[in-house]
Amino acid sequence: AQKITQTQPGMFVQEKEAVTLDCTYDTSDPSYGLFWYKQPSSGEMIFLIYQGSYDQQNATEGRYSLNFQKARKSANLVISASQLGDSAMYFCAMREPYYNNNDMRFGAGTRLTVKP
Amino acid sequence: GAVVSQHPSRVICKSGTSVKIECRSLDFQATTMFWYRQFPKQSLMLMATSNEGSKATYEQGVEKDKFLINHASLTLSTLTVTSAHPEDSSFYICSAERDINYEQYFGPGTRLTVT
Numbered sequence: 001a002q003k004i005t006q007t008q009p010g011m012f013v014q015e016k017e018a019v020t021l022d023c024t025y026d027t028s029d030p031s032y033g034l035f036w037y038k039q040p041s042s043g044e045m046i047f048l049i050y051q052g053s054y055d056q057q058n059a060t061e062g063r064y065s066l067n068f069q070k071a072r073k074s075a076n077l078v079i080s081a082s083q084l085g086d087s088a089m090y091f092c093a094m095r096e097p098y099y100n101n102n103d104m105r106f107g108a109g110t111r112l113t114v115k116p
Numbered sequence: 117g118a119v120v121s122q123h124p125s126r127v128i129c130k131s132g133t134s135v136k137i138e139c140r141s142l143d144f145q146a147t148t149m150f151w152y153r154q155f156p157k158q159s160l161m162l163m164a165t166s167n168e169g170s171k172a173t174y175e176q177g178v179e180k181d182k183f184l185i186n187h188a189s190l191t192l193s194t195l196t197v198t199s200a201h202p203e204d205s206s207f208y209i210c211s212a213e214r215d216i217n218y219e220q221y222f223g224p225g226t227r228l229t230v231t
Binding site for chain 2: 091
């Protein structure tokens with residue numbers, strides 16, 4: 001069974017600085033997808049970034065980048081130039097391939113607080 | 117594009133009654149929809165996966181008879197919590213998947229409170 005681990009329950013970062021949120025995963029399947037979502041206090045899940053297991057380059061989306069280290073099975077999220085609006089819960093998730101039901105499993109989450 | 121709605125956003129019901137939550141993909145056809153449950157300050161737990169026109173696949177430990185899922189069309193899935201009890205109070209989130217990519221689009225969630 002796949003497993004997603006986020007070891008940082010809470011993180012603090014100063015506004016305008018960069019922060020890295022850790023995520024490690026465990027799977028024996030060579031085909032998988034890795035996702036990061038942001039969940040503000042309103043509860044909605046906001047998609048941030050996606051990395052496929054066969055992607056050669058690290059994914060980037062604006063201020064978000066994913067530090068994908070396949071051999072170490074880690075997929076850390078880097079947020080550059082933090083903003084006050086970045087304060088939220090952040091979830092790492094892994095998606096199994098279609099032949100394993102396409103299930104998406106989430107880590108426990110990291111609460112990020114951006115300080116002014 | 118890729119908007120998913122949920123209705124209602126909040127519902128309070130009495131113990132023993134049933135509650136239906138709707139999940140709609142507004143601008144795309146969703147081959148697969150997923151239902152999650154989230155307790156306060158916890159992560160999302162997958163409850164079931166539903167494909168249009170077929171029975172839902174439930175995760176281990178999720179009672180099929182209690183959480184009825186109907187995926188009636190490519191744009192609508194419903195979750196009915198039958199004979200609700202206070203321990204069913206939670207935040208329920210659905211997501212929908214387009215078959216052209218790998219991404220799940222999440223609804224805004226439904227907060228259920230059973231009194």
